[in-house]
Amino acid sequence: MPTAPRLRLTFLGTGxxxxxxVYGCNCSVCARARQxxxxxxxxxxILLEMAGQRWLIDSGLPDLAxxxxxxxxxxxxxxxxxxxxxxxxxxxxxxxxxxxPVYGPADPEGFAxxxxxxxxxxxxxxxxxxxxxxxxxxxxxxxIPLTHSRICFGYLIESGPCRFAYxxxxxxxxPESAAYLRQYPLNLLILDCTFPPxxxxxxxxxxxxxxxxxxxxxxPEKTLLTHISHAFDAWLETPSAQNxxxxxxxxxxxxxxxxxxxx
Amino acid sequence: MPTAPRLRLTFLGTGxxxxxxVYGCNCSVCARARQxxxxxxxxxxILLEMAGQRWLIDSGLPDLAxxxxxxxxxxxxxxxxxxxxxxxxxxxxxxxxxxxPVYGPADPEGFAxxxxxxxxxxxxxxxxxxxxxxxxxxxxxxxIPLTHSRICFGYLIESGPCRFAYxxxxxxxxPESAAYLRQYPLNLLILDCTFPPxxxxxxxxxxxxxxxxxxxxxxPEKTLLTHISHAFDAWLETPSAQNxxxxxxxxxxxxxxxxxxxx
Numbered sequence: 081m082p083t084a085p086r087l088r089l090t091f092l093g094t095g096x097x098x099x100x101x102v103y104g105c106n107c108s109v110c111a112r113a114r115q116x117x118x119x120x121x122x123x124x125x126i127l128l129e130m131a132g133q134r135w136l137i138d139s140g141l142p143d144l145a146x147x148x149x150x151x152x153x154x155x156x157x158x159x160x161x162x163x164x165x166x167x168x169x170x171x172x173x174x175x176x177x178x179x180x181p182v183y184g185p186a187d188p189e190g191f192a193x194x195x196x197x198x199x200x201x202x203x204x205x206x207x208x209x210x211x212x213x214x215x216x217x218x219x220x221x222x223x224i225p226l227t228h229s230r231i232c233f234g235y236l237i238e239s240g241p242c243r244f245a246y247x248x249x250x251x252x253x254x255p256e257s258a259a260y261l262r263q264y265p266l267n268l269l270i271l272d273c274t275f276p277p278x279x280x281x282x283x284x285x286x287x288x289x290x291x292x293x294x295x296x297x298x299x300p301e302k303t304l305l306t307h308i309s310h311a312f313d314a315w316l317e318t319p320s321a322q323n324x325x326x327x328x329x330x331x332x333x334x335x336x337x338x339x340x341x342x343x
Numbered sequence: 344m345p346t347a348p349r350l351r352l353t354f355l356g357t358g359x360x361x362x363x364x365v366y367g368c369n370c371s372v373c374a375r376a377r378q379x380x381x382x383x384x385x386x387x388x389i390l391l392e393m394a395g396q397r398w399l400i401d402s403g404l405p406d407l408a409x410x411x412x413x414x415x416x417x418x419x420x421x422x423x424x425x426x427x428x429x430x431x432x433x434x435x436x437x438x439x440x441x442x443x444p445v446y447g448p449a450d451p452e453g454f455a456x457x458x459x460x461x462x463x464x465x466x467x468x469x470x471x472x473x474x475x476x477x478x479x480x481x482x483x484x485x486x487i488p489l490t491h492s493r494i495c496f497g498y499l500i501e502s503g504p505c506r507f508a509y510x511x512x513x514x515x516x517x518p519e520s521a522a523y524l525r526q527y528p529l530n531l532l533i534l535d536c537t538f539p540p541x542x543x544x545x546x547x548x549x550x551x552x553x554x555x556x557x558x559x560x561x562x563p564e565k566t567l568l569t570h571i572s573h574a575f576d577a578w579l580e581t582p583s584a585q586n587x588x589x590x591x592x593x594x595x596x597x598x599x600x601x602x603x604x605x606x
Contacts, residue, residue: 103438104413142405150367170426175366192455
């Protein structure tokens, strides 16, 4: 029986909009990140690699053109069009060569003047909510509506026995998205957890309290938190954070690479 | 008699919106720039340094936060709010610390959602056309209206005996700007020259033909061309470009540093 090709996902960035280090911030987390690049958190995005193809989820890396030379990407899945998720497109759109499809929600505004001067970027096939499309020869990707300050999709990726969801930017989940994701077990959940626990829910991003509620609701085998602020990293080092993360929940790091299925 | 402090200007970027190398382009100019970083052209901007103070004209460098740590800049003069002149602000606006003034034209649109989420960036004091303000203790800076696809100012800087104009992005000059600049001799003109000579005038940027017309009209001692496309660099290496640049006209390069007055 042929086996599904292995899917590698790599965290290109795990930071919030400010990234870590935050400009001008001298807190211990930001100071450490300036000393040691292993502690930096860039704009939130992942790379998917499977059977020689490569896609991004989000394009906020400003140096996208250097990291992924022309022709090396097969497509970009946008969660949404905030700057920290789309900045890298600003340079790619002045490029030459074959069209590079950029899939995402049908956001009439987009980012800056990207739609007006899109160059080889092809925005012509946005996702509808819960639309499921092939990803490469053997996998599928489905757009999952999230709760954010503008239209925003997470993505469910199904590759052979591996089923993982990438959910950022969001505060909690729309009930229909939670119901959709609960239909089958999730091997891996990658979830927005921007802030330490707050008394009342933040507006556009999870704090740890709401992230843990979503994790409980979806019961994934494993969760990696992302879109992490310097404040959350700082809080994790305080005594009140001891045992705050359940055993199957941890923070992603820039550069972390995972292979699915890994068994 | 006290002498004026020396003003150092450094070209941080001399490229057009696409920069060099252009994403996905394999022309000889772009290939060379990938081989040798000395031939790269980043987003068009300069650094001004005088008596311990530092200002930028334009902020398109995506790695502004790395190059100029919090507290190291005294202000940013925006020519306009196109992405390749403002992208670096996207990260700075999430910073902490004292306000960083960003002066420029009163463009109601700005860039992306920068005005909405401006953080420490202070956009509250835009320039009016031909407004002249102090720059540091001893110099002055004046906003010079240009001709571009959106409201755009060049800047005239007067420091002791040194008088130089930074004019990009523009196609030719509005007559009143040319008249203003012709009042006194210019030691140095830094001018948009995006394209090789074209039969008819381009819409938003100088080709060499229109740049030379402006140089003739302003009669500066010396001119450095900037906002240079890969196509102009490629054309300069063709036989038809021999002697195309008059003796006092040359192309700026990223990293080029000039001290005024230099005599």
